[in-house]
Amino acid sequence: MNNIQHINVLVIGAGPAGSVLSYLLHRSGTDCLLVDRATFPREKICGGGLTPKAWRLLDQLMPGIKYDYVPVRNMRIQLEDGPMCQFQSQLEIRMTNRKDFDYALLQHYLHAGGRFQKEAFRQYEQLPDGRILVTMESGLQLTCNYLVGADGAVSRVRHQMLGKAKDQMLFMEQYVEKSGPDEVFVHFSRKYAPGCFYKFSSIGRDIYGFRGPETNRQTFSQVLRDFNIPETRFVGALIPLNTVHSTIDNIILIGDAGGFPNKVTGEGLYDAFKTAYNAQCAILQHKPFDQTNRQVFRKMKREEKLFKFLFSPMGFRLLDFAMRHPRFTKWILDAKMKRETFTLSRLF
Numbered sequence: 001m002n003n004i005q006h007i008n009v010l011v012i013g014a015g016p017a018g019s020v021l022s023y024l025l026h027r028s029g030t031d032c033l034l035v036d037r038a039t040f041p042r043e044k045i046c047g048g049g050l051t052p053k054a055w056r057l058l059d060q061l062m063p064g065i066k067y068d069y070v071p072v073r074n075m076r077i078q079l080e081d082g083p084m085c086q087f088q089s090q091l092e093i094r095m096t097n098r099k100d101f102d103y104a105l106l107q108h109y110l111h112a113g114g115r116f117q118k119e120a121f122r123q124y125e126q127l128p129d130g131r132i133l134v135t136m137e138s139g140l141q142l143t144c145n146y147l148v149g150a151d152g153a154v155s156r157v158r159h160q161m162l163g164k165a166k167d168q169m170l171f172m173e174q175y176v177e178k179s180g181p182d183e184v185f186v187h188f189s190r191k192y193a194p195g196c197f198y199k200f201s202s203i204g205r206d207i208y209g210f211r212g213p214e215t216n217r218q219t220f221s222q223v224l225r226d227f228n229i230p231e232t233r234f235v236g237a238l239i240p241l242n243t244v245h246s247t248i249d250n251i252i253l254i255g256d257a258g259g260f261p262n263k264v265t266g267e268g269l270y271d272a273f274k275t276a277y278n279a280q281c282a283i284l285q286h287k288p289f290d291q292t293n294r295q296v297f298r299k300m301k302r303e304e305k306l307f308k309f310l311f312s313p314m315g316f317r318l319l320d321f322a323m324r325h326p327r328f329t330k331w332i333l334d335a336k337m338k339r340e341t342f343t344l345s346r347l348f
């Protein structure tokens with residue numbers, strides 16, 4: 001055990017959650033090592049949309065961060081074949097390419113002097129003195145005071161602690177050449193409730209995506225045919241819906257590994273950043289993550305209820321009303337964005 005390297009904090013996974021946390025820890029002078037099994041820049045199946053609350057939070061957590069994006073403010077929402085609810089949001093959604101965006105976050109950490117190593121996590125073991133012994137697929141062993149699982153939707157850290165993940169939703173996407181104005185289009189239908197069909201204009205391409213009660217090639221193909229969109233190549237990935245609590249004090253699960261994507265929209269980048277920030281607070285202040293992340297755990301519970309409501313008959317009636325009143329819908333959306341900005345200022 002004496003020859004084994006010891007690190008204060010070992011972070012598994014250099015996605016947005018892991019890179020942001022490692023950057024924050026490094027900036028605070030904490031001994032930290034970030035590892036990922038992938039060679040960067042690496043692909044990640046994702047719409048890449050950063051809502052205003054997400055990019056504003058990132059600006060504060062990683063000051064000076066630079067990344068490419070398409071700013072989108074044109075919103076179109078429709079329920080079945082009812083009226084199109086169309087408006088311009090006050091603040092832009094930033095559409096990024098995840099491969100380049102994640103690389104930019106990692107580079108920001110590396111330029112600040114952070115340490116990164118290409119390693120695939122295999123397993124951990126709790127030592128009698130409270131430290132964690134981690135073994136990588138390469139056979140490399142390390143000990144640490146804190147182990148952070150930021151290893152995404154199919155997290156191996158979470159799997160070892162809590163077993164097979166429950167409740168995951170499959171999203172399918174296809175990427176096509178850009179056409180028409182930059183926009184976000186979301187279509188709701190009772191046919192694919194709980195779920196939706198969407199189009200995001202991104203960098204050099206349009207993304208069509210789908211999530212329904214049964215997401216598979218056939219159901220996605222049918223929706224594309226309904227919208228007269230030529231079929232190309234499909235990709236799919238899971239979004240975890242089940243938020244989990246770590247059962248070990250010095251092992252923390254953040255981002256998708258902890259099941260923190262928004263239960264209603266599937267948006268995960270904002271809570272990846274926020275749980276990274278809350279993990280940093282837990283480590284630096286020697287507080288349980290359950291305490292520093294309490295607000296996010298509560299928000300997840302509220303989102304579970306909202307998800308059930310939205311796709312209920314009453315929820316559809318409300319959606320129908322909203323679609324017929326674009327000014328009201330724009331007001332709600334803009335106000336929500338402003339309120340979230342206010343919440344953000346209280347964070348610091």
Ligand SMILES: Cc1cc2nc3c(=O)[nH]c(=O)nc-3n(C[C@H](O)[C@H](O)[C@H](O)COP(=O)(O)OP(=O)(O)OC[C@H]3O[C@@H](n4cnc5c(N)ncnc54)[C@H](O)[C@@H]3O)c2cc1C
Nearest residue numbers: 013015016017037047048049121151152237255256268269
């Ligand atoms: C189709 C789809 C569309 C989406 N669209 C949006 C959107 O528009 N906006 C939005 O906000 N969110 C979106 N999301 C959600 C978003 O992609 C995730 O919430 C986000 O990527 C979570 O970041 P993360 O850092 O937790 O995990 P990830 O980005 O998944 O990063 C995890 C990292 O861990 C590494 N890793 C995994 N296992 C190991 C291991 N054993 N050892 C070492 N490293 C490992 C991986 O290589 C990876 O780099 C979408 C998701 C899907 C599936």
